[in-house]
Amino acid sequence: MNAIPNRRAVLLGALAAGLATPALARTPAKNIVLVHGAWADGSCWNEVIPSLQAKGFNVTAVQNPLTSLADDVAATRRVLARQDGPTVLVGHSWGGVPITEAGVDPKVTALVYVAARAPDAGEDFNALAATYPTMPVRAGVVTTDGYSWLTQDAFVRFFAGDVEPARALALFATQQPIAANLFAGRTTVAAWRDKPSFYAVSANDQTTSPDLERFLAKRMKATTIELPSSHVSMISHPKAIVDLIIRAAG
Template sequence: MRRVESSVTQAWATRLVAATQRVLNQQDGPTVLVGHSYAGTVVSEAGVDPKVSSLVYGAARAPDAGEDFVALSAKYPTMPVRAGTEEHDGYVTLKQDAFLKYFAGDVPRDKAMTLFAVQQPIAKTRFGERTTAAAWHSKPSWYAVSSLDQTINPDLERFLAKRMGATTIELPSSHLSLVSHSKGITDLILEACGRQP
């Protein structure tokens, strides 16, 4: 059973990176890849493409090549959002209370309710996958730490940012900094593009 889960997980990661690669193939110049949360895994893998000029991570995973990110995360206290997950048929979602309080804690309630309503289930196996590359070793990187994050431990985010040597900012934000602190995230992306915010 473990071998099947591993191949399914790897197939999922491969599809996400392949989708990113298709978009990169359509670009005709330097491209900045931006990843929030789990998408940091995709950015780390797909970012080795020669068209990618820099990487931006927002409250994101940033695994090293072959790293067991679940084991790395376990070195930090479990965040409250974990208690609000529910699993059905191998897929995980967040209960409404956990989504509003811990995932989107500083997002206006109406907006947070909309985001909760369109939440998509995530394959449980997806979180255990490993990348084969870590583009942040060779590409300039930026990282936005969400200092009030209740989903990914902010100290883990700080560790990841420091390890990659990223230009780092901290936002007093929940996990959804791209929604609640969109200007700070936009300015960070512009900086990664070489433009003044």
Template sequence: MLTRRTLNRSLAAIIAAALLPGPSRAEDAPRARNVVLVHGLFADGSCWSEVIPRLQAAGLTVTSVQNPLTTFDEALASTQRVLARQDGPTVLVGHSFSGMIVTEAGADPKVTAVVYVAARAPDAGEDYAALAKTYPTPPASAGIVFDGDEGRLTEAAFLKDFAGDLPPERAKVLFAVQQPFRKGLLTARTTQAAWRSKPSFYAVSTEDRTINPDLQRFMAERMKARTIALAASHLALISQPQAIADLILEAAGQPRQHP
């Protein structure tokens, strides 16, 4: 049964989508030869290890950014340095928190399309935390612990709420390499929204316990993204890497590659 709150959200999404300027449809994506991947919280650049070889098999040059997860400015700068090294059209891809970075850095003229994988996708100047609070709090939030200014997920929350569809032994390896993040990252705001002017793509994880799936759907609809829905945890890039690779290849204007 639809509630007034659900109807209001749907209406807001429709109105916001109607007001979007510029192209953001998949058919507008020009051909790219480079892909830059950015990881989010509780991870490092190796989280893309299942996606990278699939993109390389298609002849793309791929770089996974080692996001420092310290301040937003430092995290943004790490991606911008990698973008500066690209030799032509580039697809910028972000998972989870790094959707903030994609939203900001995606304005770079080299970036031909932006891809969000279960990621934050704020508008320019938007308070993402306030937006997220309009949806039920995902279970992983309760598993964040802090040592002073540094936050991380407990092992129990990591295995159940972050990497819930991965074999436990695989999830434990990922837990062992999780990077701590600084509290200041959680209050950062972008100054621009690349998805308003760049072709946009979004992979929604329908079983996500880290970012509410309904929030993901709202953000994808608002940006008029080419959207896929995967029955996956927050780590679809590891549990369903072919689907993620296919979406990135589409954003790059490249044919799909299957093993």
């Protein structure tokens, strides 16, 4: 018999193996890690957590200290270290910055950005944001002793503008002041360059320019949805955010 291998069979086998690789890389995630942004805490995810848990996901909300980028990345990494297996990392607003840095963790299979910052490695994000309109919430930022927070009027009218007033006031009561220089932190990597990414644009955002959000989503080639929402779409449109996270989980 001819001992020379059947080249066509070898090539077909190699092709089949190559096609199988992406499927293996997108093993469905069972863990969801939620990272809040500025002027908030982990309770801002309370509208989405029960729905994700009901779908069988293991859900953890990070409590960021909001004292520096390094501190928030460390808090996110501590939670990631406790996850067993594939994990989707979700960031809202400023939370998009620590997930961009911490998302290189091999456990992370996808990133979800909710009206979030998504800097490139080493990028001066403040300079990028300055090329877009200044949003109304900025007039309500108050700084004392190195920490900043939002006035009640700015929080209720602009930060959570489409949330029922009583709920918005409860969120205001739990807002966490941020280090005044927090937004100056720069990432050293951009996990979205190598991980599947998803983005929820808030079309009625009065905190971050919706056009900036659209630019970020397009730059990262994210699977994108757009919601008629204020900055806190996970509160005013929780079902849409839950559906996007489930999609990211594969």
